[in-house]
Amino acid sequence: MAVTKTAPRDQAGLDAETLRAMYRHMLRARLLDERIWVLNRQGRAPFWISGIGHEAVQVAFGMNLQAGHDWIAPYYRDLALTLVLGMTPRDHLLSVLARADDPNSGGRQMPAHYSCRRLNIISTGSCVGTQLLHAAGTALASRIRGEDAVTFTSCGEGATSEGDVHEALNFAATRRLPVIFLIENNGLAISVPWEKQMPLPNVADRAMAYGLPGMVVDGEDPMACFRSAREAVAHARSGEGPVLVEAKVLRLTSHSSDDDQRRYRDMSELEAERQRDSLVKFRSQLIDLGVLTEADASALRTELTAELDRAQEEAEAAPLPDPSTAMRHVLAERS
């Protein structure tokens, strides 16, 4: 299966505004993510699991989905996606600091367990792979009612070893449900390299087994990601059934703040990956293309940093959940 890529000096048919928006989304997610790492290292946030290196494809999908209309069953690295759809740095900092007003879970779940009813982002737990079946379910509901909403769902390549993932692909394909399955393949499941996880390097090859279109896209190439996302969403929305997209992405951080990848990774390889960071490359590419100036880029960083500072301030000032609320929302509350 060929990997979709963009030639260095190609705009891939995307206008300047779209390209700038993509860059803005990517940078915004990255700055937030880095800020959370800082909070973690400062001992103010006990846990973080990062999306750094995965942003491009998430931004691409976020921009091609209809927020609040389509259905989203994401996974823990999808910070950038949630931001594009309409969640805010403040929302996630509330979560990172386990504040009562965290819209994801009211401080009940670990950070990066996304949920937003308003945006049809359904609540995600920690058990990897389960959300693909939920996505088949939201899409089935849309199909039963004859609505044109599509469902987007994602997971890592490691999670595709779970039986639920097969069950979801098989069912969605059999019933031609409007689901976009995105596999964010960073080649690692915590410490386990893909070679011990699966027999072939491309998860998208499995699309054939289900009679689905499969695509592999270079996750370090935002424009290629955008085109693949547009095509995948259009396919799902056309009623032709699901589509399986695999993005080759980089895990530029340890698995989570509890992990230390130096124990099991070749550091020179990691260094090489850092050189391929899509955010850095995309910035130069846009500047080369004349879509962005150095000044734009630095103004943008200033603006986003200010937003982040404000968000952090607000989140820090917000109260923790009151212990008296711990028993709430187990079942419907009868009044």
Next chain:
Amino acid sequence: MAVTKTAPRDQAGLDAETLRAMYRHMLRARLLDERIWVLNRQGRAPFWISGIGHEAVQVAFGMNLQAGHDWIAPYYRDLALTLVLGMTPRDHLLSVLARADDPNSGGRQMPAHYSCRRLNIISTGSCVGTQLLHAAGTALASRIRGEDAVTFTSCGEGATSEGDVHEALNFAATRRLPVIFLIENNGLAISVPWEKQMPLPNVADRAMAYGLPGMVVDGEDPMACFRSAREAVAHARSGEGPVLVEAKVLRLTSHSSDDDQRRYRDMSELEAERQRDSLVKFRSQLIDLGVLTEADASALRTELTAELDRAQEEAEAAPLPDPSTAMRHVLAERS
């Protein structure tokens, strides 16, 4: 994927003795299976789930595996397979009548839940698909110890929707374990036709997704089955990893004695399938080829019927389990 078939007047490189043995095994299984249906209809056996229509491929594998050396994780339609490997009509009639001496389970499990320690046929429960992971496990054990035993496992096409089946294929493929996965595709899972079960008609197409060799064989063609089985076993034994074989078979009976397929099947289609019964076709084929005479065939039937009569007599005379044994074998018994 092409379906392996044999031309009508071809012996497919098989000598007369082998062909006669195949026919004998098929007929023996069929006669036993029919006898059990009679016992069921007479109210003497509360349950049966039949292998009628699935025999050819099972016989083919049974003859190509090394009984007592290779490992077997079968499913409930594999009556013929167990007979070829060395279980007897008496064994299974003891089970059908829930007798204490039933080697499968001592009358504890429903009939057709096969087990025979002596023959490395590991105990099967009722939960479909789980045995494929057990098969990966027996094969892993062989691999760890560097032995050349292969593991054979089987299930229906319906069972392939279970997550465990994916997990087993993925793991066996990743670690190149010596497993033969046989899918006995009869197009139905109880009442559910394959079109509602899976997106594509061939389960073997999924082999590609795991980088495995996949084969589809005509399950009504015993010689083609034999060749596929020989090839599959050789592949697994060579250390090249697993292989996925799909046999297109016919379910010529209701799902089980508790089911009535007239509720959900087109009767004319079923009649047409009955015309394709491999046992009938194989008999004429062997007679045409001069490998078998009418007289041989009827002598064989007489011999096998006599064996069956004896087996039934013995099974009927055998005692039921004593209730005092019900608490035994929960855990190891400490003496």
Next chain:
Amino acid sequence: MAEITFLKAIREGIRDEMERDASVFVLGEDVGAKGGVFGVTEGLQNEFGEWRVLDSPLAESLIAGVAVGAACNGMRPIAEIQFQDFILPAVDQIISEAAKFRYRSNGDWNLPMVVRAPFGGGVHGALYHSQSLEAIFCHVPGLRVVAPSTPYDAKGMIVSAIRDPDPVLYFEHKRAYRAIKGEVPDGEYTVPLDGARIARAGADIAVFTYGMMVHTVLEAAERMVPAGFECEVVDLRSLRPLDRDAIVASAKKCGKVLVAQEANLAVSVGSEVAAIIAEECFEYLDAPVMRLGGPEIPAMPYAPPLERFYLQTPDKVEAALRALAAY
């Protein structure tokens, strides 16, 4: 009022709700043309079409997980698991996902979904078509678990379960399907999902039970009458939450308690009932709490003598009641 079977009562409840509410749909193995292996959904696909009575692939985690997603998106799925024994591949979706969805989203999401499954033995179903596995789910906050024993409750509780905004596991004793008949009103009614039912009033021995065992216990209770003992038979019906007040009230009233179930005893519904009584009725008991249940074997065997060994019978219950009476 018509006298109908337990099975038909469930079907009527499902049918009425499907007619009333377009968001209700059925999902499971063989639920369509075959109408389920026991016939509970017979005729529904003809009436409501393929998409509202959907034959799923053979995958229980799928059935539960798809129900979760569909419930997020405005539907009220009724997921059928062919036998309760086969619910185990769906345990992760039920316990990790369904039970925790509301809580983990701080009340933002809720899942109006029902998971139905036949349980129990005595039908030559052997190890995998006879189990009573409800204890596993009764441990888990965020779920409701019910097991009606009469056609009246079967219909009223399936309707309540479908309308409930949270996941309800609805367990049907497979021996009750055709063996138990009873009067069921024609119109719409509901039975609450959290109350026990006094199946027989008495003041001497309180018996707590559920499912098909209710009928076994009632038979045994009648046998105690000539000797002058009136048993109070409490049909728990709701296994999570248990109706603590009703349990405590009957236990205090009678002072002697038998807990009887088909399921294995260790860490079971019966354990919890006994524990509640041990906590709350200390000063009211005239005898030790007694429990009857499945023996310590992994599941019911096939051979009739072994199956009989496993099952509770009126005789065994009667023997326990006599022992309690004599204490």
Next chain:
Amino acid sequence: MAEITFLKAIREGIRDEMERDASVFVLGEDVGAKGGVFGVTEGLQNEFGEWRVLDSPLAESLIAGVAVGAACNGMRPIAEIQFQDFILPAVDQIISEAAKFRYRSNGDWNLPMVVRAPFGGGVHGALYHSQSLEAIFCHVPGLRVVAPSTPYDAKGMIVSAIRDPDPVLYFEHKRAYRAIKGEVPDGEYTVPLDGARIARAGADIAVFTYGMMVHTVLEAAERMVPAGFECEVVDLRSLRPLDRDAIVASAKKCGKVLVAQEANLAVSVGSEVAAIIAEECFEYLDAPVMRLGGPEIPAMPYAPPLERFYLQTPDKVEAALRALAAY
């Protein structure tokens, strides 16, 4: 004798058995180069090679199901589930298959396999890295379930579990890994898989508990001494089978009973302990049985105030003990 951590005790037990018996091998997510997310298997892959310390794909049903098959074919697998919370996808393989293999084959097959998993909370693990789900398995005949609380028992019981001819679920409280240290003999020894341990002798109140709660309870018990109350603290250790004799003996001796656990209460190990006491100690009790456990919420939340709300502390245990003492 060396003083080592709970974690190291487990590792030593595994390592010794792997050296002694070539059929012992480890299978699980990240058990190789990383040595497991908590480090229990650290160094073992280097010592024993890739095939005896095998990084599995990310699939728990696989881990358990492959262990079943390998155990059939002469091996003694030690399957690691990364967190007990993630054992749920493996429930079918454990309960339908592992627990029933010996019984359903009438003793022909047996499965010498261990499933290890860290459980329990108090580490900011939130809903899915804090649960105590052992009750589910304690219901099921055909399994052994243990949860040691000291390094001595951890090593002795992992060795026993590996040598046992039947499936053993071996649950490790994740907070104990580094927090609990204790003396462990250098040589080979075993601790039986079916006996409770008196962690502290006393005659006034019997407390039944297990896992990390043993240490919480011991702390609370010391606080009762000045007031003249000596608690007997029973570390259950073996959760299936429970050591019925030890439970009954301590309950009878003290006459007052507290059952304390981190897990949710309904239909739990604590329910069973209370039920056993209700059955067997009727004439010996001086107060109602009291239970302390996780509140009725699906799992431990993340935010520290909520997590604290969930957890049992020495203060909460002490309050319960004082209430019992005053009864």
